[in-house]
Structures are given as C-alpha cells and as structure tokens.
Amino acid sequence: MSAAQPRVLILPASYFARDRTVGGGERYALEYARALAELTPTTLALFDPTPARETLGRLTIETFPIRHFHQRRLFPLTRTGLRATAPFDLLHAMVFPTPATDLLICAAKMRGQKIVLTDVGGGGTCWSTYLRKLHRAFDLNRRAHGLALLSRHAARFFDDWPQPRTLLYGGVNLTEFTPATEPPRGYALFVGRLLPHKGVLELIHALGPDTPLHVVGRPYDDAYAKQLQRAASGKDVLFIFNADDAELRRQYAGANVVLQPSLPSFNPDDDKSELLGLVTLEAMACAKPVIVTQTASLPELVLDSETGYIVPPHHAETLRARVELFLQQPALTQSMGAAARRHIEQNFTWEKVARRGLEFYRSLPRQP
Template sequence: MTTIAYLTPQYFDDKSYVGGGERYPLNLAMGVAESTPKDMQIRILSFGPEPFVRELHPGVTLRVMQAAYTPRHPLDQLSWEIVDALNDVDLVHIMQAHTRCSEVGYLVSQMLDKPICVTDMGGYSSSLGQSFDAHHLIDCIICYSDFGAQMMRASRQLVTIKGGVDSRLFVPPVGKPKRDRILYVGRLLPHKGIDQLIQALPEGLALTCCGRPYNPEYFQLLQKLSRNKEVDFILDADDKTIRKLYGKAFAVVLPSVYRDCYGQSYVAPELMGLTLLEAMACGTPAICNRVAAMPEFVRQGETGFVYDNLEELTGYLKRVSTEADLPDQMGRAARKLVETEFDMRVCGQKLASIYRQILRARNAQDTLREAA
C-alpha cells in the first residue's frame, strides 16, 4: 500500500480552520482514496496543541502533531514530530507553498529522500524558501487553476487539476427548489468583497452571508451597509445548514476583489473559489467577479455569470431572481459540469496518476543509482 502524506499547517475542523483552503486537502485526499482503494492511502499531517490520530474517511487518516510553539502567523506551524511523521511515507504533498511549515517540509522530505509535490493555496507567510530556491527540491507543482499555474515560476513539472468538490455531499434538493435569496458563503474578510455585494443588492431582494467574521472592523462595516436592506448573517453554519442554503438560493455570489475597501491590494484573492463549485454541485447558479481564477469555473450565461462592475452584478442578480426558469436551467447545467469535470473523484484519479508517475520515476532513478 502506497502512503501519501499531505502536510498542511491547518486542517478542516472547528479546532483549526474551516475555510476552502482547509477543506480542499481533505477533499483531494478522499478523492484519491476513493479512486485507488486497494493501493493508495492518504495521511493528512497537521498541527495542534495536543497530538492525536483519527480516521476521517476510508483510506484517509489525520495525524495532528503537537505544535512546537505558537507562531505569530498561523501558517508557520512546526513540530518536533515531523521527521517521525514523514519517515515511513512514500511521497510528500505539501499544501501551501510559501510558509515556514512548507520550508521545513521541503528540507525534511529531502533529508528523508522522499519525492515532493506542492500546491500553492494562496497562503504566504515566509519568503525563505524562495531565497534558497526550494523549487529545485520539488518533483511536481500541482495547481488547481490556470491562474495559479501562471503565478508559479517553475522549472519543474507543473500540472493543473481543476476542482475538488464533493458532489455526493453537495447535492441538489429533492423536488423543485424553493429559491428566495442570494447567498454568499465564505470568510467575512475585506478581500472577499462582500461590501460590494451588499451595495449591488437590488431593493427587495434578500441576501444571506454565511461565514465567520475574522475581521471585527470589517464585520461592523458590513452590518452598517446592511441597514435598510434584507441582509442577514449566519456566523456558525455547519455543512448541513450550508447545503440547505445552497438549495434555497437564486444564485451564490463570490465577489472577491483585487483591491479591498481599505485600499489593500491582493495579487491572488482567489486561486479557485470552492464555494462556487459547492453551489453548482447543489444545482445553484454561480456568479463571480472577473478576478483571479474564478472565471475559469463559471461558464458565462450557462452555469452562471461573470461580472465586470457593480452595475452588471445588480443586473445579474435581478435576472436570476425574476426570470422564473433561469436559476433551475443554469443549476442543472452547473451540476452536470461539476460531476464531469470538478468532482473530487475526477481530481483524485488524475492526482493518483501523477503520484504513480513520480514514484515510478524515483524508483527508476534509485535502480540506476544502485546499478552504478
């Protein structure tokens, strides 16, 4: 049985973080495990105040290593257990390319002579790896969007595998959906552009914003903008609640921006936009800003809309909420697209094939080295 380690500074759990950046490694792990039940298992390695191991899914285990210290940046996690945790695996896939956690992961994996894959998930807390050109240690860079691939200056093999949503967990509601609102799902942070969505909301149309407020000042601004509008906030929704909300929405909107309301700029505000895919899997149209990778996942006028300004956004919100058959028609096309192209099992099959290629190449190198 081949063991693949996913090294990630945070994991998908209330005790860690619960955003798309944490759900994505879990979905990939389940996709690989389900597509290779007899020959591959995934070990997710992360960090916490107390060590533990538990099974998350058939073929997928989570090992939380005891953190060596409390870092100033949550992506800079380290543990004295990392050498032991990686010692018996066959390949290391590092989630987050530019963190202290990833830098130590590169070095320990190299020391243990393990093949290395890496996925840039947008987190950035350290440039040390760039200064010693850590990319020369990597066997393959795996991106989940063309936008993300363009950002990686890579001399190594680079592969793009788009998607990673669980279309068996996120499914359309039974019967004809009773749609009554616009929905936003994600962290309540300035670069997500929720303030612009509230401003673009047509009069009389309800909006639900579902996510955790990690920035108190920004959350206060959102509440202020919501006065005299039909906007409500759900701060602690679980998957069951989110799936129900997806099914009730005319559309899900991801309004992320390159420049937020405070003037802060972002090079890569969205490397994919997993909530768009979750909504589409539930048979709900997706609407996004023409920013970063998001337009790669929405087929204009077929599975949703991509807008260039707030006037366009307002127009699309009016269309999906007033044209009776449009949300259901787009939702069916969106569901089909997710099933065929973006489901985690489709991604898992592609990823497992990449792992096999890397391991075969490494085994061939070892054989030649021994023969010499």
C-alpha cells in the first residue's frame, strides 16, 4: 500500500466487543474512523473470543480473536489475532496506557508499523504504568511515532514528549445535526453525563425559578441525581434521563441556548474531564449558540460573543444573565446560531478532522 493511502487500524477507548461502554471517546473513534475510511483503507478494532467482521460504509469493523477477557498481566490476543493485525501500515490507538496498546505497540515496533496515539481519556494499569515508575523513558507509549491530540488543553499533558504532534480536534456529522426549521421554544438546554464536574448542580442553583431548563443526560450517580432533583424543586426544570438520538435532536431543535458549564478540577494540571467538548460542537452544528465555562478545552471551541459566550466557572450571576439574554431575545439566538453553524462547517466537520489525521500520518518518519 502506498504511503499516500496507508492501511490504518484504529483502537477505540472501549475495545471489547461485548457489553461495550459507548461514551464520547467511543463515539469519537467511530466517527473519525468512518470519515477516514472515505480517504484511506481503515479498520476499527474490537476484541472477543468470537471473531467477526462487518462494514459500515467503507469502514471495516473487525473483531480480533482473544482467548478470554482477563488482561491483568498480558493482553490475551490469540496468535491468529496478532497475525491479523500485521497487514496494517499504521496503528492509531485512542486509549492508552492499556494492556492492548502495550501489546500492539510492541508488535508494531517489530514490524516497522507506524504508531499514533490520541488521548480521549481512559486507560488503566498495564506494563507501561509499572515501567514508567522506574523511568518515564520505559513507558512503551513514548515509543509512538506521533501524537494526534484533541485540543490545546489536551496537548498540555504531553509537553515533555518528544514526538511530532498535531491537533485533530473533533467533528460533527452535518447531516445528523442540522439547524431547526421552527423557531426555538424558549428553554435553555444542558446535554451531558450527570456528574459533579459537569456543573449541572451549579447551573440549577444559578437560574431563577421561572427560567425553563431542560437537562438531558444519564445519571451515573444516584445520589447526585437525587441532589439535582432536590435543587430543581420549585423551579422550571425538566429532566430527561433516557433520551435516544431522535429525542436529543428534538431537544437541540427547541433550545434557545445550549450550556456546557463544566467546572475545573481542584488540580488543573491533572484535569482531563473536558479534553474536547463534543456537546458544544453538536449544538453549534444545530445552529444553537452555546454558553461554556472557561474550563479545559471548552474556550477553544467557541468564538466569544460570536457563536456564544465564555463565562467564568462558579460565577452564577454571569451565567444567569447570559442565559436570560437568549431567552428574552430570540433574534440573538438566530443570529449567533447561524454564526455557530458556519463556524462548524468551516472548522469542525469529521471530513476535515480525518484529513488532518491523514496528512499527519503521511508526514511521520518510520522511526520516532
């Protein structure tokens, strides 16, 4: 295969085929792989005792055989499965460190395959985590040829890594997330996991009792979900815990403004909670203005006062004032929303992200 069209194997954040957790990292890997497959041969890797193969458009989704699901000491890929990873020119792992990435990196180094890493969050204990306690140079992940990172914020965690790097950012499927044909219905919208760092409790406290707020997300912590519901008592808050894709699009369509009010970590140097705000990108693709906090990657995605507003975290008065502005001025929602859609079309489509990735692959030398 030519260097112009490398055969790419992509490892997603959750890589066991059974009972997969499908969150933002998994969605990112799938959408990136689908877009990349339009440009160069691409396979998304999963693992299971029962091998399988399917296609999604031009993308191949291949389940490589493993002996079992226990990976405490060594990833249980069979010899057949390991041989099946040999024809690829490049391994792009979107989760590390893990036992699977350790094994595939070692195999790729022996074969002369290129290795690219993207941190979408996650990872776990493996040989690399033990070895880097001895010396950081022993971390197998540092043997990669390049780093393709989600944002400038994400890049901060790799300042001392020597490899070439690029910023991929993220994309939106513009045929799935489209501007609404009807006027907004007069509510603010939060979309995301219902966890403390997402700032939902602070958002509910910030808004007045008559400010309509829709909260769309899965409760991962029952105690926190009950705390949210208690805080919402007497306020105009609607919780939607089990929204499917169609319901999510309906909620985007009716909103005057979409909020991502995430809170910074107590230790900003170790804050990986918002490596990339996909909700912010999806909302702008739907021609909705957004309000985000000055937290992690979120300010990189928004043009302040053009496609929405960037507000300080823990600043209830400013957050409430910005929300009320959009609810009281639907024309502002329309004008900023149109600018937000243009911003996405120009910078954050999956095709553009995949092209950035492919150009980066082509630029990498064989040896890191």
